[in-house]
Amino acid sequence: MGYTPELKELIKRVEATRPKRLEMARKGENFPALTLEERAVVLEKFHPDYQKEGRRPVKTGPDKGLVLPEEVAMLLESRSMLRPEHVKLDKVDFDTDVLVIGAGGAGNSAALLAADAGCKVIMVTKLRHGDANTMMAEGGIQAAVHECDSPFYHYMDTIGGGHFTNQPDLVATLSHDAPLSINWLEGLGMMFNKHPDGRLVSRHFGGSSRKRMNSAGDMTGAEIMRVLRDEARSRSDQISTIEFTPAVELLIDEEGKCGGAILYNMETREFFICRAKATIIATGGNGRLHIKGFACTNHYGATMDGVVLCYRAGVGTTCMWSTQYHPTGVSYPEQNVGLLITEKVRGLGAHVLNVEGEQFCFPLEPRDVESAEIIKEALEVGKAVLTPTGRYGVWLDSPMIDMLHGEGTVRRELPAKFIQFERHGIDISKEPMLVYPTLHYQNGGIAIDGDCRTVIPGLYSAGECTGGVHGENRLMGNSLQDVITFGRRAGIVAAQYVNSGVEVKKLTMDHVVKYEKELAEAGVENPVVAPILLPDYSTDEVASRRLLQVQGMLEAE
Amino acid sequence: MSQSESTPKKTQIATGDRAILPKGAKTIPIFIMGKQYEVPETLTIMKAMEFAGFQFLRGAGCRGGICGACPTVYRMPNDYKIHFGLACQTVVEADMYLAQIPFYPANRAVYKLEDIEARPDMINALYPELFRCVACNNCTKACPMNVDVLGYISALKQGDIARAAEISFDCIQCGMCASRCMGEIPQYHIAQLARRMYGKYIMPKAEHLQKRVDEINAGKYDGLLEKLQKMSHEELEKLYKEREREPDLAPNGTWVPQDAQYL
């Protein structure tokens, strides 16, 4: 285990250039940063968000004409798993007040608050209860809780970080509700990091004016998820959670209100009609679309289902063109691929190097610029390392850290990363790491207002599947806050709507029929079937031997 | 099949999470539930299984070692030991015999946190099986997160909720401990209850947070936020640039900014 002999050979080149680079670093000299003009060029040419290649206008639906990544556009131009004419909508299998789709942080918060307001809730989820991006968040959750901070500064930091592209009412809601969310989680028994007197331990983060990052160890998201899941389980009298049963189509009643969804039991391959007075979409992100082939940090079910369902029903998106890439995701060893290497590593002085062991960029450019430069080194210059598992990587020279700051710094400052690599036989205080940009967060998504309403009555949405809260750039710690704040809001507002006396009329799938007609008219041939639910990672070789493929070829002949 | 031969100059690049077998890489045999498959070395069990053609429905969640969906048991030739690992974190080895255990039933008591107190006897009443522990330590040996499971079970028998909460903090609720328990104890459910009791009733409350919540509920910031939403880009940008930054070394709750009008 550890690095292969071939990689060890390459590491020698890194070691050969290191003394000189260390000398530079000690003198405070750095590889020159790009000018604003140069930045624009490299972004334009290599940042996946800026590249023309791989993006195109979407041909149908509410955002027709909007330029989006191919993978996203293709899913928006998709057809349903179901043939509407064969679906019997008068036979209702589940009837409920509120249907929550997705059981991550946003879904559970919504379910709990709707239950608090007396509603009967069904929460369906694609994998197990809690298999979600929420579980994976390590860093923390923002909220202006200390005296020197206020919702005003939370608002300012968030909208500035998002280059002022955020939707103002959403930012206002976020910063207003954030302390309420933390208070709620504390009351549910979440183990926040606290000082001995009970004061929350809060830290700075990229783009903060105040220390606002609250956490629970280095598994804040997991702690939130565990607590919410346990609470939802404790309330099984009001909340029924159905696992491995994604929603695959929305149902709209003849008055145009959302009236529930069609559910699909992935294990038995049965479909069910779920009628609900209000429906909340909380299906999370889209990392598993692997836009442009990038690895990702997301969980297995992050396939943008909610956006697809809503889009087909006529709900547009906000900021959908924007995706967050993290410049340094692990590219070797294979078992860590896509995992984040925090910015702190570069902050502590580690250089980013090509296969020759040479520097090719300033290591602390903004995230998007840094990502673009690494991609350029791989694709254009052709000087990336090719890993034994066939991935691009550039060296992140972590051993410099101990050499610059003294023995033991790596272990002390980066304990989790140290262990993660040590497990696979790599001592990152002595050997450099291989990294490459990785897909991290779906910045845009379903268009909502400050109360999580979509344009369809009875249809609400919250969490990573929505857009606008973060604009084109999300600050660390704001998405966990997003899912709690808007999840809770969605639950409250949906319950108010239900309690005001809603009657679901005859259910229809007319929107699907209409949308598929639009696809045909727009000349979209062989649209993909979506939501795709899960990515398929079988090799081409295996896929080509699968019966359906073989059959397809025979039929074609 | 001969794609790489026909386009020899183009190197095959792995995209997304799909594993490939790059030129020159070795394959090794592994036995998935007893059946042999050849997979590239250095892959995780999860990716090796996908390489072999499995598509997970159960048994994969976060793919990052934190959700507990993919616990796997395996044995190596000539070794009586059962090994445990997360499929997404454990690298395949030649001749390993493996099976995933994506779900293991475990008794979860019914309770409402707000109706109970943080008292050891409350835990004992909800989970009397706690006292069936014989300290065999099978649970600790099975834990893929290296949690001292016997340690937190013992702490609970000793009535030390705080200690149990701290020891069990890294638990990802994969259920391996419960699958191996001689006392049929659902360790991770009990630990969850202990942690929530600790978080809600034993840890000191954040008083400053309660104060902030009261201010917000009293509408203190409503006007300010209203104004911000209507502000022009230029005004916002100006205010953004003027923000004072809390000093890095100021302990929480001590720093007083010069400009207090927006607090």
Next chain:
Amino acid sequence: MKVTYYPGCTLKTKARNLEDSAVASMKALGVEMEELTRWNCCGAVHSLADDDLIHQVAPVRDLIRAMEQGSDAVVTLCSMCYNSLARANLIMKNDEVKRKTINDFMDEEKDYHGELEVLHFLNFIRDHVGWDKVREQVKVPLNDMKVAMYYGCTLVRPGNVSIEPIGDTKVMGEFLEALGATPVDFPMATTCCGSYQILGNPEAALDVSAAILESALARGAEAVILSCPLCEYNLAKTQGQLTEKQKLSKEVPVYYFTQLLALALGLDSEACRFDLNDHNCLNFLKSKSLVA
């Protein structure tokens, strides 16, 4: 010789008065007592089935933990813990076959061969502190107090782990004399208190308990000391029922031996923890002007 202290689960929950008074007393006597940092339940009841080795695993694991902590001996307060640890220790010391099986089963731990000594607190005070030292430090002599010495069974049975030869037990007497009290021996001093029968067959257990207390009263005892939380439960916590149903002639104050030690050493209520005993315990001491 390094001695590590093994508390046991009940002392951390229901019998804090036993532990707190002991720990405070040792501090007052200047004896350092290091608690085991990692430990599990002792197994509580020694398993009698010859082939039921799994129940030896818990106590053996505790002994291994103590060994890891570099100790030569483990000292316990609770008689039950003493009994399970001492008997498991004997197996590991003397029974080659069982030792191998248990060590093989616990292959994640260091092998253990009975290297440690298991001590009960009474013997520990006698041998490692000494009655003279105790006597010197007594600030509030318990003069004029007649105290029955209740050993129960687990301190003295079976013979190979008995803290003293059965029939010739002296240590509690010496202990009480050092505190200035008058020890009272009585016929049922080593009769079982009914133990876990209190759960399955409460009437039988209560009958025995009443008989034991009556037997002590008959010898003129005013109070009883013991060292086991289960005995304490049967003899003390049930006294309401004993006087009513079992016709026990009068209530008898029951103390953990360490509480009287703390009292005699002049320690405060936080150390003595009479608040966790029955109300008659405090009243009795008040009547003797030993507490305010």
